Amino acid sequence: MISVAEPWVEAPLKRFVDDSRVTFALLIFPSGQVLGQSGFSRAVDVMSAAALAAGIYATVRELGRTLDGKGFRDVFHAGAKRRLYLAEAATPRGTCLLLTVFDEQSSLGLVQLYFDELRTALAQSKVQVPDPAPMLDQNFEVELNRNLAMLFGRAPGRRSITPTS
C-alpha cells in the first residue's frame, strides 16, 4: 500500500512501485522529512529509514565532493537477499531522495529505468511551492511527526491507495 504526505507524489510513486516491483519505497527530502512511502507498515520503521537514508545521502554527497569534486547522485548496496538503491531527484519543491529496497523480483537495471521515469514525472509535477520556511531544529520533529501521522492515518489529510496488482 502506498501512502503519501503530499498528493502530488502519489501517482508517480504508485507507478514506480507497480512497474519496478520494489519491496519498499520511501520518498523524502534530504532533511529526512517524508513525502510518501510504500511497503512500510510501522511509522517507526519509516522514521528510522528516513533518518538513515538522509544520513547516507549526506555522507556519500560529501564523500563524492572529496573524491570527485561533486556529490554522488546515487548509491547501490547489494545485500544477501535484498538490494538497496538510493538516488536523488529534482522536483519543484527542491531535491528529493528515493530510498528503495528490492529483491529478486526486480533488478538494479529495472529500478534505475523506472526511477528515471519517476524523476521525470516528479520534475514535471504541477505543485504549488509553499512559503520556503526553513526546516529548523525546533520544528523538524513536529513536521516529521505530522507527516508520519498523515502517512499512517492518524491525522486528517491522509491519502492511501492500494496497488492494482
Add this chain to the structure above:
Amino acid sequence: MKANLTSIISALTRQRGVRGSLLVDETDGVIIDATLHVGMKGPAFAALAASLYRKARLSADAAGLGGVTFLRLRATEGHVCAAGKNEMVLVIIADARANIGLIRMEMLKALERVAI
C-alpha cells in the same frame, strides 16, 4: 579481459542484420559490455532483456524443462535473441532479415568464450 569481451561482442555485431549486442548481468540487469548502433537505449534495453531472460529461465525451470539454452523473441520489425550462462546474458538485437540460425550458433560460441 575487457578488450577481450569487447572483441567478442563486436564480432557479433558485425553479423548481417545485427543492430547491437550486449553482455548483461542477469541479476542486476546492467550492461557489462555492449556494442550498439547510435540511438539505441542500451541501459533500458539491457534491464528489460535481462528481466525477460530471467523470467524465461524461471518458467522453464518451473515447467521442469531444465535450463534455457536460447531465447528468441520475434517482433514485427526484428528479433531479440538471448542466451545465458554463469549469471551473464548475451543479448542480440537483429533486423527481420537477419539469419537467426547463424546468429544463434555465433552467440552460443561467444558465450562459451565469455563464460570461462
